[in-house]
Amino acid sequence: MSVVSLRNVVKHYTRGKERVEVLHSINLDIAPGEFLALMGPSGSGKTTLLNLIGGLDRPSAGEVTVGGERVDALSGGQLSKWRARHVGFIFQFYNLMPMLSAERNVELPLLLTPLNSAQRMSNVAAALELVGLADRAKHKPGELSGGQQQRVAIARALISDPTLLVCDEPTGDLDRETAEEIMGLLQMLNKQQGKTIIMVTHDPKAAAYASRQVHMDKGRLVEGEARTAAA
Amino acid sequence: MKYLPLIWAGLWRKRTRTVFTLLSVMTAFLLFGMLQGVNSAFTQSVRSANINRLYVASKFSMIEPLPLAMLQRIEQVPGVTGATYGVWFGGYYRERKNFLLSYPVDVRRYFDMFPEMQISKETLETLATTRTGAVIGVELAKKYDWKVGDEITIPSGIWTKADGSREWTFDIVGIFNDTGDSSRSNSLFFNYAYFDEARTITPGTVAWFIVRIADPAQSVKIAEAIDATFANSPQETQTQNEKEYAQAYFKQFGDINLIVSAIIGAVFFALLFLTGNAMMQSVRERIPEIAIMKTLGLSDLGVVGLLTAEALILCLGAAAIGMTLAYFMFGLIKSMVYAAGMPGDVILMGFGCATILAIVTILPPAWRAKQLSIVDGLRKR
Numbered sequence: 247m248s249v250v251s252l253r254n255v256v257k258h259y260t261r262g263k264e265r266v267e268v269l270h271s272i273n274l275d276i277a278p279g280e281f282l283a284l285m286g287p288s289g290s291g292k293t294t295l296l297n298l299i300g301g302l303d304r305p306s307a308g309e310v311t312v313g314g315e316r317v318d319a320l321s322g323g324q325l326s327k328w329r330a331r332h333v334g335f336i337f338q339f340y341n342l343m344p345m346l347s348a349e350r351n352v353e354l355p356l357l358l359t360p361l362n363s364a365q366r367m368s369n370v371a372a373a374l375e376l377v378g379l380a381d382r383a384k385h386k387p388g389e390l391s392g393g394q395q396q397r398v399a400i401a402r403a404l405i406s407d408p409t410l411l412v413c414d415e416p417t418g419d420l421d422r423e424t425a426e427e428i429m430g431l432l433q434m435l436n437k438q439q440g441k442t443i444i445m446v447t448h449d450p451k452a453a454a455y456a457s458r459q460v461h462m463d464k465g466r467l468v469e470g471e472a473r474t475a476a477a
Numbered sequence: 478m479k480y481l482p483l484i485w486a487g488l489w490r491k492r493t494r495t496v497f498t499l500l501s502v503m504t505a506f507l508l509f510g511m512l513q514g515v516n517s518a519f520t521q522s523v524r525s526a527n528i529n530r531l532y533v534a535s536k537f538s539m540i541e542p543l544p545l546a547m548l549q550r551i552e553q554v555p556g557v558t559g560a561t562y563g564v565w566f567g568g569y570y571r572e573r574k575n576f577l578l579s580y581p582v583d584v585r586r587y588f589d590m591f592p593e594m595q596i597s598k599e600t601l602e603t604l605a606t607t608r609t610g611a612v613i614g615v616e617l618a619k620k621y622d623w624k625v626g627d628e629i630t631i632p633s634g635i636w637t638k639a640d641g642s643r644e645w646t647f648d649i650v651g652i653f654n655d656t657g658d659s660s661r662s663n664s665l666f667f668n669y670a671y672f673d674e675a676r677t678i679t680p681g682t683v684a685w686f687i688v689r690i691a692d693p694a695q696s697v698k699i700a701e702a703i704d705a706t707f708a709n710s711p712q713e714t715q716t717q718n719e720k721e722y723a724q725a726y727f728k729q730f731g732d733i734n735l736i737v738s739a740i741i742g743a744v745f746f747a748l749l750f751l752t753g754n755a756m757m758q759s760v761r762e763r764i765p766e767i768a769i770m771k772t773l774g775l776s777d778l779g780v781v782g783l784l785t786a787e788a789l790i791l792c793l794g795a796a797a798i799g800m801t802l803a804y805f806m807f808g809l810i811k812s813m814v815y816a817a818g819m820p821g822d823v824i825l826m827g828f829g830c831a832t833i834l835a836i837v838t839i840l841p842p843a844w845r846a847k848q849l850s851i852v853d854g855l856r857k858r
Contacts, residue, residue: 326774327776
């Protein structure tokens with residue numbers, strides 16, 4: 247039973263009169279609790295595929311099923327609610343709100359839930375504790391290091407207990423040491439909390455933390471290789 | 478309420494721009510409050526006009542003197558139940574800028590004509606029998622700290638006495654309250670006889686007659702009858718009800734309402750572009766953040782709601798500050814426009830304008846944010 251299932255997924259854009267084929271008939275299954283690294287050269291379609299799985303974009307053809315739900319068939323409003331409930335996003339450049347404190351950033355997904363303020367702040371405190379930033383709750387992103395900002399982003403992604411964690415180059419903007427800390431954290435979430443993680447990366451060292459690597463080239467899956475997770 | 482910290486943070490994301498936008502909106506509403514306040518003072522005077530009273534003045538000019546002898550003929554017109562008269566005195570206190578609403582009148586007839594001017598019979602009797610006696614409105618008494626028993630000297634900008642002086646001395650014998658037109662509470666009334674004997678020009682004339690009629694429904698007919706009485710004479714008259722008279726009086730300064738509307742219209746038109754540009758810029762800079770909010774699950778309409786709330790807080794807050802400042806500034810201009818103030822309808826109109834301003838200026842960028850594709854928005858990072 248897959249948590250993510252892609253069947254004959256095609257994605258193309260129209261640029262002027264030109265039709266740009268980005269993904270060609272992609273078929274992919276991801277099992278619950280799997281940590282998948284999606285690798286490949288720039289322009290190979292990794293991020294586009296990740297966007298389709300995360301419900302940020304729609305396929306031109308084919309089916310995207312996540313947690314038994316046909317994501318490609320949802321309306322705009324349904325898709326927003328679905329993302330809020332089922333997907334946590336982690337980006338290369340953290341994408342935090344610069345004017346909000348760490349705790350207010352982490353709280354954002356909970357604003358869409360019926361939780362009251364006390365419940366929200368209690369969950370926020372737990373999430374920040376989990377990523378080791380309880381003492382930085384009141385700091386704004388500009389007052390945090392890159393690694394700390396990415397931890398805040400991870401706490402924000404986790405706060406609504408999503409089915410999937412979708413990570414786009416989560417270590418791309420970090421130094422080696424910090425990147426390893428972040429990857430260790432993601433691996434811990436995968437192993438201890440059973441989170442299904444799909445990660446786009448160029449970095450073989452980051453990919454080594456995944457339980458499976460999938461390679462893409464020119465919009466096609468070219469190779470799949472199961473790996474034992476690193477240390 | 479749970480979105481308030483997010484809205485507030487968005488509002489102050491670019492502090493300098495927000496402060497400048499706030500200041501420009503605030504200044505516009507300060508002007509709006511002041512001008513509408515002055516306009517409403519004029520409107521209030523017109524609105525509080527009594528429909529039982531007619532004003533008779535020269536057909537050619539409000540300042541053209543009319544012989545007092547006309548009084549008897551006016552009183553004889555059918556439907557007229559009483560009449561009085563008055564003259565512009567043009568007084569001021571110490572300096573010309575301290576303009577004083579001051580009138581020589583037949584005091585018994587005058588106070589009988591205006592029951593809303595509350596004065597005791599004894600005070601009225603004292604006033605009528607004291608040649609240099611004067612009564613003042615309660616607001617005027619407060620303004621210059623004048624009390625009963627004070628002797629005051631008021632220069633007139635118009636009238637010279639037989640001795641060549643323009644300084645007129647009065648003994649304050651009473652203070653009255655007025656439940657109608659607040660400008661009267663800032664006025665001084667004194668005996669016509671004292672004035673008429675002492676002045677050097679146009680003795681035996683008045684500036685206007687005020688007529689009380691029994692049936693307001695007959696006002697047009699009675700006004701026509703009064704004017705017909707003096708038709709083809711050297712003193713042709715124009716008779717109007719109190720409301721028309723008040724309107725004509727204010728029209729001397731120009732169409733206040735039109736002037737105020739034109740100024741405010743021009744200011745708001747300019748403000749629309751200025752605020753609209755600031756809003757547009759603010760949203761454009763936040764495209765990636767808006768994309769993130771959408772990524773986290775905020776709906777397209779939710780985005781529009783957040784941005785609209787931001788614009789409303791900014792515009793309504795600035796309007797509130799601007800109108801509050803205008804309210805306090807009326808204290809400074811009270812000596813020029815007595816009834817200037819901030820009535821409820823001006824406040825409501827102000828907040829209505831602020832709401833429209835916020836919605837009109839935020840709608841185009843908010844619509845753009847609504848239509849924004851998340852993938853395109855994140856790419857702008």
